[in-house]
Amino acid sequence: MRLLPFIYIFIFGVALTVALLSIDLSFWLIYAVIIAVYIVLIVLPPVYTIYKSNNLKKIERFLENNKRKPLFAFPLAVKGGNREEIIRAIQVILSKYKQPYMKQVYKTNLALFEKNLTLFEQHAKQISKEPLYTYYVAYAEAWKGNFEKSQALKEKLPTGWMPSAIDAVIAKEKGDLIDFRRAADESIRLARGVQKFNLFYSFEWMEKETTK
Template identity: 40%
Template sequence: MHLFNLTMIYLTAIIICTFLLIMDVPIVVVFTLLFMYVFTLTMFPYYNASLWSNNISKIDRFVTKHKTKPIFAYPYAVAHETVTEQKISVQKILSSYKQQDTQHNYRSLLAILNKDFETALAEAKQLQKEPIRSYTIAHIETLLGNFDTAKALIPNLKKEWMPHSIEGLIAYEQQDFRTFEKEAHAAITKARGLQKHLLFYSFKEMKVSFEAK
């Protein structure tokens, strides 16, 4: 958000807060309203696009607007750029976020983009948090052709979109287009925010490659 816009938001908040206090509105109410006002105009758009939105077009517009930020650069690259540019965007995330699980997650993703699946699997197995650990491992096992191993991890995938995503990827690798379409659609439907955006454009690319065969 531009500095001018932020300045106007906070200036307006101060004016409203002052007016409410003059009107003897209880201070708890004033600060509650102030928080809701500032959150709605500053943080809500980020949380909505990242976690809650079900509108792919709106998410994509938000991602495009904020593509210079590392966390949005990768979704933008998946939707609109080449694999080379996707790798660059992942490197930006690795340079910006040093949390252990984030590092293992995106090192694994970078290895997948480089088609170095053994390295990707080694990084995924160092993830601590579930269900992302099981999901990432299942994803890579599928790419390695270990479909039974991937399917054995599906009970660990507690987010509704995850089992469908893995089943869709398995169907893609097995050239089962009908199942792929069904599972991809289910995964996209159940996901929200950036995850929905990533699934939509990833499966879209896979569908194009299916149709080209």
């Protein structure tokens, strides 16, 4: 993580404190203002990048600056497109994070990149929260070629990137690369933050696998 921006923020905070003291505000009001400013300048930018940014280059810079954290190393591994590196990145996540829901989701992803449909479906059905349960089960049905069932499950998903992602998986399994690209682009357009980055390179990876 780059230190220089934090030095600038600290200097700004000191200058702001001096300015507020010069107009005789109460200690607690000054304290509240400084805390609010630090939250806006330090906490909100990374939160925005993770969840809301639409700028892939900015998201990638954030991931590179935080790649020691397994959850941020995984999307970079997907970008690299090397199956073994992706699998290792997921295995690190599984070793570091013990929350059941997180383990369920990443075990499902591990089975996906290992091309193990049986395990993928098994782990998908163990995911304990919506909408990812329905999303991954719909994905499994598409992978099995049960397109009508996958479409029916897709209809239960909330508006956003997930329905289009399922359309892309269905198109991929049908071998329709034109529909795959159209649905993939729509899913990426609707996504934000790290999810957008992950989808962009996941679909790129899927397309390469399809055309091998």
